[in-house]
């Protein structure tokens with residue numbers, strides 16, 4: 289028997305201006321994408337912006353439905369849009385931010401489990417990690433080196 293520990297290294301930017309300018313710009317676009325969220329039920333808005341290898345930027349925002357399980361997260365909207373509009377161009381970085389008009393979110397909001405799985409699938413597909421930048425409405429930004437690092441022991445196509 290042996291015991292192992294799985295670690296998730298994070299870079300924490302206490303202030304947004306500590307980030308590289310490219311990341312600051314991407315986060316500002318994710319924040320703008322919040323305006324395109326359709327969240328009449330949860331009133332929880334999520335915006336995502338993905339920077340592609342060729343410099344293109346794709347955005348996503350959550351799209352809810354009265355049939356709750358059909359709701360789409362911002363991250364998966366962005367992943368699907370990138371796949372369709374820019375096939376075979378890898379995603380380098382994805383910035384994700386949130387807004388809750390009823391309660392200010394000051395800690396970085398992390399992708400849900402389904403989105404972590406979808407990000408891992410994209411990383412496997414493009415054979416390249418996606419750097420994740422997470423921020424609340426304000427406050428620190430977490431930089432995570434890959435989706436896989438926040439979904440350890442993930443299920444993937446190798447099992448099939």
Ligand SMILES: [Zn+2]
Pocket residue numbers: 361362363399400401402403404
């Ligand atoms: Zn999600």
